[in-house]
Amino acid sequence: MSGKPKLHYFNGRGRMEPIRWLLAAAGVEFEECFLETKDDLIKLRKDGSLLFQQVPMVEIDGMKMVQTRAIANYISAKYNLCGKDLKERALIDMYVEAILDLYELLMAHPFQPEDKKQQHFANLVDKATNRYFPVYEKVLKDHGQDFLVGNHLTRADVQLLETLLMAEECKPDILAKFPLLQSFKARISNIPTIKKFLQPGSQRKPPQDEKDVPRVLKIFY
Incomplete structure (x- = not known):
């Protein structure tokens, strides 16, 4: 049933x-x-x-x-959020695994003890802006499409958007140096089902x- x-x-x-x-x-x-x-x-x-x-x-x-x-x-x-073939699925899996690494840091931030919160925040921002976001910025530039993989919405786009919005909740200007991610955020946020959510x-x-x-x-x- x-x-x-x-x-x-x-x-x-x-x-x-x-x-x-x-x-x-x-x-x-x-x-x-x-x-x-x-x-x-x-x-x-x-x-x-x-x-x-x-x-x-x-x-x-x-x-x-x-x-x-x-x-x-x-x-x-x-x-239909997992790509059209094995290669696309592999790319999606790679992108999502890294997104989840950052997501875990973001999710843990509110629960840090007061004496460790500042250090955790600094580590989070450093990893977001120096390790993860530059990669997705480059992926969008090199791929030249509206989406991370192929030319259609996949799990990677959805989970990257979720994580970008969480990062902005922690630090509103965290995307300042990433114009393609800013455009991506606006574009994916406007997809009707996501806009509704x-x-x-x-x-x-x-x-x-x-x-x-x-x-x-x-x-x-």
């Missing part, structure tokens, strides 16, 4: 947010089942829903899928901050 995908996670970004983005970009409506307490997580574990005892978990096409990359790969393949009231989650820590700890620890 196949209905809307059902996403099991807490009501926040975390590792589920890239999955929300991919479904939204594909124009797929989804339901969310939020974990509010540790008992909610224990219940999923006890009923056998979590293969490795952890979330995110997505119910889709009769499966209870876990592991973020596996879920994202499935959604990308199902909704960026509007207030969508299922996109707001930035996380220190006040979210006790809520998350209550569920997972």
